[in-house]
Amino acid sequence: MxxxxxxxxxxxxxxxxxxxxxxxxxxxxxxxxxxxxxxxxxxxxxxxxxxxxxxxxxxxxxxxxxxxxxxxxxxxxxxxxxxxxxxxxxxxxxxxxxxxxxxxxxxxxxxxxxxxxxxxxxxxxxxxxxxxxxxxxxxxxxxxxxxxxxxxxxxxxxxxxxxxxxxxxxxxxxxxxKVTSLDVYAGMRRFCIGLAKKAVLANSCASVADALLPVGTEGLFLQNTAGCWLGMLFFMLQIYLDFSAYSDMAIGMGRMVGFRFLENFNYPYQCTSIQDFWRRWHISLSSFFRDYVYIPLGGSRCSKLKYVRNMTVVWFLTGLWHGASWNYIFWGLFFLVFLLLEKFVIGGFIKKHRGVGHVYALIVVFFGWVLFKFENFTELGWVLSCMFGQAGTGLGGLEVQTLLLQNLFLLIFCIVACTEAGKKLHLRMGRMAQSSPSFLRVYGITEALTPVLCLLVSVVALAGASYNPFIYFQF
Structure with missing residues (x-):
């Protein structure tokens, strides 16, 4: 269940x-x-x-x-x-x-x-x-x-x-x-938003990613370069929306009955470095390995060699924790390489150039998800070669173009959902409601309808299984 x-x-x-x-x-x-x-x-x-x-x-x-x-x-x-x-x-x-x-x-x-x-x-x-x-x-x-x-x-x-x-x-x-009516409402709102994030956004992204990159089938080896890039982009969105949605639902259910769980995701795709990404991604897991493995081993208060050892142990275990397959271990060690690179080589540069750091971090995370997705190394190697035009299947095609146009609004909406835009809009509306009695009524109606609409669209999506509301907004 x-x-x-x-x-x-x-x-x-x-x-x-x-x-x-x-x-x-x-x-x-x-x-x-x-x-x-x-x-x-x-x-x-x-x-x-x-x-x-x-x-x-x-x-x-x-x-x-x-x-x-x-x-x-x-x-x-x-x-x-x-x-x-x-x-x-x-x-x-x-x-x-x-x-x-x-x-x-x-x-x-x-x-x-x-x-x-x-x-x-x-x-x-x-x-x-x-x-x-x-x-x-x-x-x-x-x-x-x-x-x-x-x-x-x-x-x-x-x-x-x-x-x-x-x-x-x-x-x-x-x-x-202790539970107040505000706790119940806030919990319901958080749960319903998380449910919609999972049922509508994450599941729709998964459908597109699976259509473009059908893992475990011969169809995967027929995909072209544009299809591989687009499929991985949707997978990158899916995996954040999926994991963070479950955390939203957990935090919301806990709030309804008085438990205050800590935040687990803090818009990780807004990161400006790989270290920043792991401060924002699955925070409870990162803090567990920090407090119960990394620090007991000696943390960073030791020689460079021991620091590298400590980091290697942590990131080997981080990869292994995610799944019993070599690709997850390599995924953890992949991030280890860039964390060490930031520690000893490029850390100062990306701190001074946050825009460059943001682009660099997203590229690293993107290719990290390629490692994460494919347990079969034959498939992994083929997809990586295809992404760089070396698979002989062409750069693009009408099918990929059509799929992109059909899901363009989904793509845009999911990208926005991975940022703080919605949170900032909500806070701004709250401040405006405090200073304007007329806007307060609008704000109250909006707040009351948000969980209801999220629940309604989620139920429709779950009942329809492959239902994608964004498909009707196509060119």
Whole structure:
């Protein structure tokens, strides 16, 4: 079950809100827990046991660390936590990857087991590890009540695509959160905007990208240069709109019931360097690796050689976290190269020339997404050669031109949606409403209609599956 499905919107989530706001306040955490466990069980009841088991280990480790003063005992708790949780993550997510590579080298084993990836395991594993580490560092108090820690790890709002929520962010909210009507409205507005971003914009971009670059088919090798560039441009837009949409929906759902999740994306395509891009992209993941890997390794307060080592470890793990395939590892190391280049060579130049830095960063990110998209290296190599006119399929064609014209308004709208233009317009309208009583009424109507219209167009798009409203605005 995903957030952008009609059964989630009108059955599961609607029922969740109805029950949550009907029961007395003292039972609301239990309501959230039950619905979260049902959400996880939807993808397979056996994986619910995995979530509960990992949480039980983390709960015990947190209490074990908090009850001992000896540093060796505290470290033992951390070791047990990391070995158990990372071991389970490695088994479910990377066993086939490692065995596949071994089989390619040694022709054994002949049979590689089929292992299904449990929903949200990457996210709740990192959340629970961050909780135990923060207990170890005395940043938070160990949670004495198991089911409350289970609520933290299982809360279905952020399990699909983040953000990775720190326990310190929600520790107080679990027991003492307050919800106002403004919170409910702001949460609904944020959720509906995220839903529209996913159902209308991201899904439409995905349809165009898949039509131009049909991965895993012979049609991919028939595409021309213009088609490859246009397909990757739509994929670049899709991947931001998709990931940020899920974060918007998670933040919105949390706000409706009093949880204040931190922002996870800050318009990353407005970056002026690769370092700036990673300050804006999937912020919760970047900060996790910074706080729990990079800084414990020594951070930047060390020799150049150790700094390079620390960065290499972080970006190898960043790539590996995104998927069990070599292209994701190379994607992480690809960004490592440019981060080191900025650190030691071109950093001063791009700071002085922000316009040049912006263009440079977008080009690097664009080719990074090419690496990210293609797990098959034959396909990856062909697409890269095609983009530079070396594939022998021509530079362009009528089919690509027609597809561009049909989706030109979609392209323009999505590009604008990747910038702060909408946010700035909203803030400006708010300031104008404060100084003009007549405009205040217009602003009020606009604010009331925004979530309704976003929900309506999203439902139409989801019901129509391949529906693209922008297709009717073509030349």
């Amino acid at each position: 995903v957030f952008s499905s009609l059964i989630f919107l009108f059955v599961f989530f609607a029922l969740n809100l109805a029950v949550y706001f009907t029961v007395p306040k003292r039972f609301r955490n239990q309501v959230l827990l039950v619905f979260s466990l049902v959400f996880y069980a939807w993808g397979g009841p056996k994986y619910l046991l995995l979530l509960v088991g990992e949480t039980l280990i983390s709960w015990w480790c947190g209490l074990f660390i908090s009850r001992h003063e000896e540093r060796s005992k505290k470290r033992l708790g951390i070791v047990i936590e990391c070995v158990a949780l990372l071991g389970l993550l490695a088994y479910f997510k990377y066993t086939r990857f490692f065995m596949g590579n071994i089989a390619a080298i040694f022709d054994a084993p002949e049979l590689i087991p089929e292992i299904f990836l449990p929903i949200g395991i990457s996210f709740y594993t990192f959340q629970l590890i961050s909780y135990v580490c923060d207990v170890y560092w005395d940043k938070v108090q160990a949670q004495p009540t198991f089911w409350k820690l289970l609520l933290y790890s299982s809360l279905f709002y952020q399990c699909i695509a983040g953000p990775i929520v720190r326990y310190s962010t929600v520790a107080d909210d679990i027991d003492h959160r």
